[in-house]
Amino acid sequence: MIDLRTLREDPDRLRASQRARGEDDSIVDSLLALDASHRSALSSFESLRAEQKSMGKSVSRSSGAEKDALLSRAKELATQVKAAEAEAEALAGRLSAAAAAVPNLVEEAAPHGGEDDYVVLEEVGAKPSFDFEPRDHLELGERLGAIDTERGAKVSGARFFFLTGVGARLQLGMLNLAMQQAVEAGFTPMIPPVLVKPDAMRGTGFQVEHDKEIYHLPEDDLYLVGTSEVPLAAYHADEILDAAALPLRYAGWSSCFRREAGSYGKDTRGIIRVHQFDKVEMFSFCRPEDAAEEHRRLLAWEQEMLAKVELPYRVIDVAAGDLGTSAARKFDCEAWIPSQGRYREVTSTSNCTEFQARRLSVRHRGEDGKTRPVATLNGTLATTRWIVAILENHQRADGSVVVPAALRPHVGLDVLEPVKK
RNA sequence: GGUGGAGUCGCCUAGUGGCCGAGGGCGCACGCCUCGAAAGCGUGUGUAGGGCAACCUACCGUGGGUUCAAAUCCCACCUCCACCGCCA
CATH class of the missing domain: 3.30.930.10 (Bira Bifunctional Protein; Domain 2)
Known part of the structure; x- marks a missing residue:
C-alpha cells in the first residue's frame, strides 16, 4: 500500500514510478479525486454525527412536550447520519481498493523498463x-x-x-x-x-x-x-x-x-x-x-x-x-x-x-x-x-x-x- | 463435529441503554521527597483519521441489526478455555 499522504503531497513521485514500471500513471489523478471526495464525505458524516451525539444528550435531559419535539428532530437526524455514513464508507471502500491496486514506489536508482x-x-x-x-x-x-x-x-x-x-x-x-x-x-x-x-x-x-x-x-x-x-x-x-x-x-x-x-x-x-x-x-x-x-x-x-x-x-x-x-x-x-x-x-x-x-x-x-x-x-x-x-x-x-x-x-x-x- | 464458559485501554479487572473512550489495580514515564534508593505522594500513560489550534470523529473479538442514543439489547461469525466424540 502506498501512503496516501505522500500521494497528496507529491503526486509526481508516483507518476514517475508508474512510468518507470511501464504502467499507467493516470491512476494518480483518479486516486487523488477519490481521496478528495472521500475526505469531504467523511467530514460531513463526522459533523452530522457530532450533532447527533449532542442532541442525544439533550433528549435524555428533557421531558414532556419538549422531549417529543427533540425526539422527532433526532429521528430525522439519525437517517441523515446513516446516509452520510454509508456514503463515506462506500467511498472509503473504493479508495482503499484503488490504493491497494497501486504497486510500490520504485527506488529512483532502479533501471527503467521491463x-x-x-x-x-x-x-x-x-x-x-x-x-x-x-x-x-x-x-x-x-x-x-x-x-x-x-x-x-x-x-x-x-x-x-x-x-x-x-x-x-x-x-x-x-x-x-x-x-x-x-x-x-x-x-x-x-x-x-x-x-x-x-x-x-x-x-x-x-x-x-x-x-x-x-x-x-x-x-x-x-x-x-x-x-x-x-x-x-x-x-x-x-x-x-x-x-x-x-x-x-x-x-x-x-x-x-x-x-x-x-x-x-x-x-x-x-x-x-x-x-x-x-x-x-x-x-x-x-x-x-x-x-x-x-x-x-x-x-x-x-x-x-x-x-x-x-x-x-x-x-x-x-x-x-x-x-x-x-x-x-x-x-x-x-x-x-x-x-x-x-x-x-x-x-x-x-x-x-x-x-x-x-x-x-x-x-x-x-x-x-x-x-x-x-x-x-x-x-x-x-x-x-x-x-x-x-x-x-x-x-x-x-x-x-x-x-x-x-x-x-x-x-x-x-x-x-x-x-x- | 457436539455441549458449556469466556473475549473491555501493555497485563488484571469494573461496567446490563444516555452522566462511558470507558473507573480501579498492576506495570511504565516524569515530578516531589531522599546523600542515594525503596516506600509514599502527585501528574501522565491506547490506536487511527481530520483540524493552525481549542477540538471533533471512529474503535470495548469481527460483521450485521434494534434505538433519538449501544461496551451494555438481538442475530451471525471468529478466537480461546473445559469436557465429550472422531482422527492420528
Missing part, C-alpha cells in the same frame, strides 16, 4: 570448462539416484519430483548450511506455517483474487505460500515493534508452492521450475531509513552462501517493470547453468520499503513518539533450484559430482557417485 532491461552489477567466479560433454542436472540426478521426476509425475503430476538418497541429503545439507549461516549472522530461525489466511497473502502484496500462481484451498479459504516471506511478513502484523530492537531478522525454512500457471512448456525438464520446493529465506524488519543499506547486507549474505557452494554467478539489478507489486528494488543472483549455457535465477532479494508493513500494519515508534511503518526486506539463502547449479557445475566426466567443501560436513559425503551408468 524484464530484459536489467543491469548486470557484477560477475563472480569462473564458468567451469569441461573436457567432456557436460550432462544436465536431471541426467546427473538420475544417475546419482538423487532426483526422480518420473515417480514425481506418477504420484503428483507434472512438475513434481522426489529427492531420493543423496539428493535428499544434498538438499538437507544445503538448507542446514544456510540456516547455520543465518543463525551465525544473528537471524532467528523460523519454521512457519505454509497455509495462510487471505489477509496474510494480501498484506504481503499478492492479489489473491487474480493471481493464478497461488494455490487456494476454498474449503478453508487458506492459501499455500509460494515463499515463507508471506508468513514471516505477517508474523508481526498489527504490532508496534520496539524501535530499539530493529532490525528484526528472521530466517524461514519452508516448502514453497507455485501453480506455474502460464509457464506451460517452459523448463519442463528436471527441477528448475516445479510446483513444490524448499527454501531458506531471510526476512528483515528495519527502520525505513536503514532499508537500502539492509538490502545490500541481504545481498551480501546471499553472495556469501553462493561462495560456499562454489557457484559462478552474476548479480543483476532488476528493472522496474519486473519488480512485482511490493518491491521498490530487487537484486537477483543468477548462477551459471552449463547445460543451458546461460544464467538462471537462484536468489532474489527485494526491498519492499514500507509497502508491506503499511498493508499489514507493522509499525515502530519514531523519535517523535509517533508510530510509523517499518520497512520489510527479503532474500533467498538457498533453495531446491540450487541443486541444479551445484550438480552441473561440480560434475566430473564419470558422472560423479564433487560436493563443495563447505557442504561436506552437512551432507556427509565428499563426492556423489553414480549408482547406475
Whole structure:
C-alpha cells in the first residue's frame, strides 16, 4: 500500500514510478479525486454525527412536550447520519481498493523498463570448462539416484519430483548450511506455517483474487505460500515493534508452492521450475531509513552462501517493470547453468520499503513518539533450484559430482557417485 | 463435529441503554521527597483519521441489526478455555 499522504503531497513521485514500471500513471489523478471526495464525505458524516451525539444528550435531559419535539428532530437526524455514513464508507471502500491496486514506489536508482532491461552489477567466479560433454542436472540426478521426476509425475503430476538418497541429503545439507549461516549472522530461525489466511497473502502484496500462481484451498479459504516471506511478513502484523530492537531478522525454512500457471512448456525438464520446493529465506524488519543499506547486507549474505557452494554467478539489478507489486528494488543472483549455457535465477532479494508493513500494519515508534511503518526486506539463502547449479557445475566426466567443501560436513559425503551408468 | 464458559485501554479487572473512550489495580514515564534508593505522594500513560489550534470523529473479538442514543439489547461469525466424540 502506498501512503496516501505522500500521494497528496507529491503526486509526481508516483507518476514517475508508474512510468518507470511501464504502467499507467493516470491512476494518480483518479486516486487523488477519490481521496478528495472521500475526505469531504467523511467530514460531513463526522459533523452530522457530532450533532447527533449532542442532541442525544439533550433528549435524555428533557421531558414532556419538549422531549417529543427533540425526539422527532433526532429521528430525522439519525437517517441523515446513516446516509452520510454509508456514503463515506462506500467511498472509503473504493479508495482503499484503488490504493491497494497501486504497486510500490520504485527506488529512483532502479533501471527503467521491463524484464530484459536489467543491469548486470557484477560477475563472480569462473564458468567451469569441461573436457567432456557436460550432462544436465536431471541426467546427473538420475544417475546419482538423487532426483526422480518420473515417480514425481506418477504420484503428483507434472512438475513434481522426489529427492531420493543423496539428493535428499544434498538438499538437507544445503538448507542446514544456510540456516547455520543465518543463525551465525544473528537471524532467528523460523519454521512457519505454509497455509495462510487471505489477509496474510494480501498484506504481503499478492492479489489473491487474480493471481493464478497461488494455490487456494476454498474449503478453508487458506492459501499455500509460494515463499515463507508471506508468513514471516505477517508474523508481526498489527504490532508496534520496539524501535530499539530493529532490525528484526528472521530466517524461514519452508516448502514453497507455485501453480506455474502460464509457464506451460517452459523448463519442463528436471527441477528448475516445479510446483513444490524448499527454501531458506531471510526476512528483515528495519527502520525505513536503514532499508537500502539492509538490502545490500541481504545481498551480501546471499553472495556469501553462493561462495560456499562454489557457484559462478552474476548479480543483476532488476528493472522496474519486473519488480512485482511490493518491491521498490530487487537484486537477483543468477548462477551459471552449463547445460543451458546461460544464467538462471537462484536468489532474489527485494526491498519492499514500507509497502508491506503499511498493508499489514507493522509499525515502530519514531523519535517523535509517533508510530510509523517499518520497512520489510527479503532474500533467498538457498533453495531446491540450487541443486541444479551445484550438480552441473561440480560434475566430473564419470558422472560423479564433487560436493563443495563447505557442504561436506552437512551432507556427509565428499563426492556423489553414480549408482547406475 | 457436539455441549458449556469466556473475549473491555501493555497485563488484571469494573461496567446490563444516555452522566462511558470507558473507573480501579498492576506495570511504565516524569515530578516531589531522599546523600542515594525503596516506600509514599502527585501528574501522565491506547490506536487511527481530520483540524493552525481549542477540538471533533471512529474503535470495548469481527460483521450485521434494534434505538433519538449501544461496551451494555438481538442475530451471525471468529478466537480461546473445559469436557465429550472422531482422527492420528
